[in-house]
Amino acid sequence: FILRIYWENNEQPSVEAPFSAFFGCAYDENFSDRDGNYPVLNSATMLVAPGRGFNSYFEMPFRKHCRITMENRGEKPETLFYMISGWYGEIPENSGYFHATYRQEHPVQKGRSYVILDGVHGKGCFAGVTLASGMNGHNTCWVEGEAKMYIDGDTYPTMNYTGTEDYFGGSYGFGNDIYLNRYQTFSGLYTGLYAILGDTKEMYNHQKRFMLYRWHVKDPVYFDEDFKMTIDNLGWTGPRYDDYTSVAYWYQTEPKPVPFTLPEDKELIME
Template sequence: MNNYCMIQNSKTFAFSAENPTGVRAGGSQGGDCTKLRPTVTIPAGETVTLVDAAGPGVIQHMWFTGYVGHHFIIRMYWDDQEYPSVEAPLSAFFGCAYDENFVDRDGKYPVLNSAMMLVAPGRGYNSYFEMPFHKRARITMENRGDKDENLYYIITGAYQEIPAEAGYFHATYRQEHPVQKGRTYTIVDGIEGRGQFVGVTLATGMNGNNTCWVEGEARMYLDDDPYPSIHYTGTEDYFGGSYGFGNDIIIKSYQTFSGLYTGMYAIYGDNREFYNGQQRFLLYHFHIADPIRFENKFRMTLDNMGWTGPRYDDYTSVAYWYQTLPSAPLMPLPTDAEMCMR
């Protein structure tokens, strides 16, 4: 039976700009129809703490809006580990790495409508990944831009007992602008510990003639596998589609879709010419119904290929997984200037 209908020994918490400490009765005392502190300003070059909670407990939902671009870096620390288990630009974390493009190919706000994340019209970012912690949870936001920015947020969860076998949520950012031609793109590597891989969001920007960019194959290496144990047949296949997301059959045009766990939910660029558009694509695959289990290591790669062979497109991704602590330090982020994507 689902948790929401069970009376449990747990206590709800919620951190927001109006209640930054997340304590009971800690929200605004201004009365009805007042806004005393609906947003938090993060000065350029500074970091603010959004959550600092003593466990045990679990974060259940996060919502953000306001400035939600790549200048903001979200980090999450579990149980006083010195370095973060989550580190990514806020926009890329929510599968929206082309944060300087608000309107998609069809003149609409793109909508990612999955079970784990929702990008709502106007850039309302929502996460429903459960993030358990035993001793402490700390979430920070750094502004790496050159001007002050405002953030609206609410992060909710519950203080409750957490099973000893519960894994800790992790996420890491990667990019290659462009991918080195003839070399596979690395989604994630360097994971050390026992856990399960639960997904990836990907942004791709075409460089040169399109030539059906989705021919690249996804490969997953479990533990000490010298060769992949999980090997997909093509990029569109890994993200739940087929035949170039519809671009090489019948209507011969890419078609967006957004499902519970997989999707290609947005296209930027209005060139609809068959295969030749210099377009940008946003995709996701969450392994919730089929988590990928590993005992001590995990690595995933994705080819960048077209019909004519290797390509040199711009790839940007965030990988998500759960594992035991301590975990290995994440790969350092590129500079703020290197992250600029249009």
């Protein structure tokens, strides 16, 4: 399924992403995590509840027109249940239009950063990202990639976070890779590593899958002209070649088309 949202009678969508990835559950064929539990994302803006309960609480104001579509790009008919709620009222003048776009690199090309968001022009506010990462080959420690944000034409990062685990609110390999020797899940209001997929609890050398999120609700990132965000795919031994899948979320003063094109159907399969 592909979710699209169009604002103010625009022909191009401002939101376009595979349905499950939009809700932070890109590995949607996995009904149990490493510990045998249904993966639960419990945050301020998104909830993934047991039984495929995908819930979004992002505010999405518009002034005249909204159109939401769902495209079935599969090979057979499917059943869809949904609820959409809203209200009529005066929209504050400085309200922005909600945007979301999907990206993937399977695998990330060695020697360069993975692009989470680029091609955004105008005035707006970055609101967050969900990331699904699949380990390829020797695991070691994959969480050393720095998240970097470039605001209003800056050549060097305007904001430069440390390791991947630090940007997503964790530390020391999302647990403690020295004493506990295992990754550990957590799910908070604004950030989390809420699911680890794979049959083993051992720390390294296995092709695990991770699902993470980071909402910039209390620390929004504003831009006046343009915005770009990247994150490195790095470990202790340097560049890696893991599978990265992401959805970026932001607001703009005017509705804009998504800056990226979706991959072909066969490339969208997450394993």
